[in-house]
Amino acid sequence: MAKKFLYLNRKAPYGTVYALESLEVVLIAAAFEQEVSLAFLDDGVYQIAKGQNPKAAGMKNFSPTYNALGDYGITQLYVERESLVERGLTEEDLMPIVYEDENDEYAEKPSVQVISRAEMSQIMAEQDVTLSF
Numbered sequence: 001m002a003k004k005f006l007y008l009n010r011k012a013p014y015g016t017v018y019a020l021e022s023l024e025v026v027l028i029a030a031a032f033e034q035e036v037s038l039a040f041l042d043d044g045v046y047q048i049a050k051g052q053n054p055k056a057a058g059m060k061n062f063s064p065t066y067n068a069l070g071d072y073g074i075t076q077l078y079v080e081r082e083s084l085v086e087r088g089l090t091e092e093d094l095m096p097i098v099y100e101d102e103n104d105e106y107a108e109k110p111s112v113q114v115i116s117r118a119e120m121s122q123i124m125a126e127q128d129v130t131l132s133f
Helices: 018-031 042-048 063-072 081-086 117-125
Strands: 004-009 035-040 077-080 098-101 107-110 112-115 129-132
Touching: 004 018, 004 042, 004 117, 018 035, 018 063, 035 042, 035 117, 042 063, 042 077, 042 081, 063 098, 077 081, 077 117, 081 112, 112 117
Parallel strands: 004 035, 004 129, 035 077, 077 112
Antiparallel strands: 098 107
């Protein structure tokens, strides 16, 4: 029986291993056919920001991997609106991550949903497992 897993991404994408490790764990859980979703809060909103270029820091840009999540059945990415606003970002600053909906003739649909802090709390309450990175 599949469980509902929510991965909370709270850290900036570079400078620590949290963001990359979260992405790796998410892909593993999806491979085991669990119901996986991701939430981006606090500095975690930077993980799916457009235009990342960490070469100056000597790091590899892993952000394009988020575009492959739909291939693993991961189609629910939640971004907390208040975290965006607190960092001077808007929804337009986020990568356009989409998936192909096989139930709708493979139409491309957005994976990213910007939601309020209250809505995020409700989504967290509905999960079987919540892991924070």
